Amino acid sequence: MDLEEVVQRVKDALSDLEVEVQEKGPNVVEVKVNRENVIEAARKLKGLGFDHVKSVTAIDYPNERFEVVYHASSYSNLELARFFLVLRVDLPYDDPKTPSLLEVWPSVLYLEHEQYDLMGIDFEGHPRKERLLLPDDYEGIPPLRKEFKIKTEGINA
Amino acid sequence: MSEFVETISRSEDGRFLELLIGPQHPASGHMRLVAEVDGDVVVSLRPNLGYVHRSVEKIAEVKKFLQIIPLVERPSLADTTANNLAYVLALERLLGVEPPPRAQYLRTLLAEINRIHSHFYGIGIHGVMIGSSTAFMWAFGDREPLIHLAQELTGARITYSYIIPGGVRRDMPPDFPDKVEKVLRYIERRLEDYDKLYVRNPVVRARLEGVGVLKKEDAIRLGITGPNLRASGVPYDVRKADPYCAYPDIDFNVITREEGDAMARFLVRVGEIRESMKIIRQVLKKMPDGPIFAEKYYKMLPPNLKKYYEETKEVKFPGIFANLRAPAGESVARVEGGRGEVVIYIVSKGGMNPYRFRIVTPSFRNAVLFEHLVRNVRVADIPAIYGSLDYFPPEADR
Numbered sequence: 120m121d122l123e124e125v126v127q128r129v130k131d132a133l134s135d136l137e138v139e140v141q142e143k144g145p146n147v148v149e150v151k152v153n154r155e156n157v158i159e160a161a162r163k164l165k166g167l168g169f170d171h172v173k174s175v176t177a178i179d180y181p182n183e184r185f186e187v188v189y190h191a192s193s194y195s196n197l198e199l200a201r202f203f204l205v206l207r208v209d210l211p212y213d214d215p216k217t218p219s220l221l222e223v224w225p226s227v228l229y230l231e232h233e234q235y236d237l238m239g240i241d242f243e244g245h246p247r248k249e250r251l252l253l254p255d256d257y258e259g260i261p262p263l264r265k266e267f268k269i270k271t272e273g274i275n276a
Numbered sequence: 277m278s279e280f281v282e283t284i285s286r287s288e289d290g291r292f293l294e295l296l297i298g299p300q301h302p303a304s305g306h307m308r309l310v311a312e313v314d315g316d317v318v319v320s321l322r323p324n325l326g327y328v329h330r331s332v333e334k335i336a337e338v339k340k341f342l343q344i345i346p347l348v349e350r351p352s353l354a355d356t357t358a359n360n361l362a363y364v365l366a367l368e369r370l371l372g373v374e375p376p377p378r379a380q381y382l383r384t385l386l387a388e389i390n391r392i393h394s395h396f397y398g399i400g401i402h403g404v405m406i407g408s409s410t411a412f413m414w415a416f417g418d419r420e421p422l423i424h425l426a427q428e429l430t431g432a433r434i435t436y437s438y439i440i441p442g443g444v445r446r447d448m449p450p451d452f453p454d455k456v457e458k459v460l461r462y463i464e465r466r467l468e469d470y471d472k473l474y475v476r477n478p479v480v481r482a483r484l485e486g487v488g489v490l491k492k493e494d495a496i497r498l499g500i501t502g503p504n505l506r507a508s509g510v511p512y513d514v515r516k517a518d519p520y521c522a523y524p525d526i527d528f529n530v531i532t533r534e535e536g537d538a539m540a541r542f543l544v545r546v547g548e549i550r551e552s553m554k555i556i557r558q559v560l561k562k563m564p565d566g567p568i569f570a571e572k573y574y575k576m577l578p579p580n581l582k583k584y585y586e587e588t589k590e591v592k593f594p595g596i597f598a599n600l601r602a603p604a605g606e607s608v609a610r611v612e613g614g615r616g617e618v619v620i621y622i623v624s625k626g627g628m629n630p631y632r633f634r635i636v637t638p639s640f641r642n643a644v645l646f647e648h649l650v651r652n653v654r655v656a657d658i659p660a661i662y663g664s665l666d667y668f669p670p671e672a673d674r
Contacts, residue, residue, distance in 0.1 A: 173636060
């Protein structure tokens with residue numbers, strides 16, 4: 120299976136949703152979707168064989184937007200396993216909420232939880248709203264946000 | 277298990293007890309397990325992570341690209357090559373640099389040496405968790421010859437920082453293949469001993485067989501990775517699925533088992549040690565001649581460092597590389613480390629640091645197995661299952 124074919128399959132599967140599909144690099148298919156459609160898109164992509172998520176990344180563009188990026192791929196279809204499916208969702212900066220994809224991909228349980236903990240993204244429907252990696256009593260700016268500055272020692276080592 | 281007990285609190289109806297295991301490292305590792313027990317049976321268990329979290333992802337945002345190499349190695353001390361390689365592959369995709377063939381082979385060589393000693397580490401810890409001190413002593417002893425080999429190649433025992441953008445830091449010493457062959461023969465003999473004393477030991481089998489069974493569909497659904505995935509019958513290995521370095525030219529098998537229990541996970545690791553030895557022999561046989569460092573960067577070296585490189589076959593970066601800039605864009609890379617798949621995702625805005633750096637380690641993805649597998653099992657099965665996962669808290673916490 121080559122990249123073109125995967126892109127075509129993704130386009131066909133998502134044809135009735137408002138999405139942007141493009142190829143990025145030799146084995147990366149990128150899908151941009153708004154948060155209203157993200158669960159539906161994920162469900163259709165899972166139907167194509169993208170059965171698990173390898174990484175969930177939230178990115179902070181201060182005073183502009185947040186972006187949540189899912190890297191999915193396949194275990195059950197080894198031809199598809201060569202590809203990364205990148206699902207991107209833009210969120211407004213003052214309302215960083217997006218539906219959790221847990222009901223589609225159980226593999227996001229810890230990955231979304233981590234982004235909630237460290238970036239302060241609210242994954243609606245995610246059952247765990249407690250700390251994961253940070254101390255239980257941590258309060259303040261989520262540490263992966265740009266406004267959280269880390270002190271360096273001034274030595275560039 | 278009495279040494280695991282920290283405090284006990286009673287749940288509402290008084291029937292279940294909450295049992296806290298860790299975090300003061302009585303084999304819990306730098307983490308805590310919160311178990312709810314009904315007599316001797318674990319009703320539910322949740323891992324409590326983060327005791328050794330230091331946010332590598334945030335630190336990477338203030339580090340320069342070369343400084344991130346040692347940074348990503350630190351969380352996974354038994355398996356540093358996987359993180360080093362995954363990071364450099366992602367960075368090279370961003371920079372548009374391709375290492376020469378000899379460097380690809382040297383990377384593969386170190387990755388496989390590291391895989392073997394990482395597996396010995398996992399087997400040793402698993403052994404001591406189920407009460408076999410011999411397995412622990414043996415595995416940690418037998419890790420040593422491989423660490424010596426890696427040291428010959430890279431100059432360091434554990435944190436190699438060997439793989440750099442465009443190639444590797446040093447060429448292998450001329451007598452290296454002979455030394456490797458000696459070690460591999462030793463390990464082959466030792467695996468026979470392990471087989472007699474440990475693998476076919478009825479006590480070990482009684483502790484591990486049928487314990488902590490992970491079904492194939494659950495392994496896929498939960499996104500489990502590495503030997504833990506393959507022990508449940510999923511033949512996914514990044515080296516085959518999305519080949520990198522020299523793996524496309526190498527003949528090896530993906531070890532899988534169908535049982536999905538603690539024994540199967542252990543046996544997959546033993547099988548992978550044998551496959552890694554096969555790979556190392558082929559790599560040394562097929563090792564191409566030529567440079568170990570990309571032409572593009574070699575040209576940028578000042579004359580004295582070029583001369584040093586030609587004489588010693590060691591790469592020394594001049595100061596200007598400290599300010600290496602990556603073009604705006606993003607890249608993602610994955611490699612198969614000893615414990616599973618390492619995924620690194622870099623978002624660059626064209627500066628000297630990444631704008632966003634993401635590292636997902638195999639232990640973090642496998643952490644969900646604690647709550648999935650440790651249910652309706654005996655308390656004494658907790659270490660048997662834990663050990664079989666080859667879980668490493670610093671790697672999960674990052």
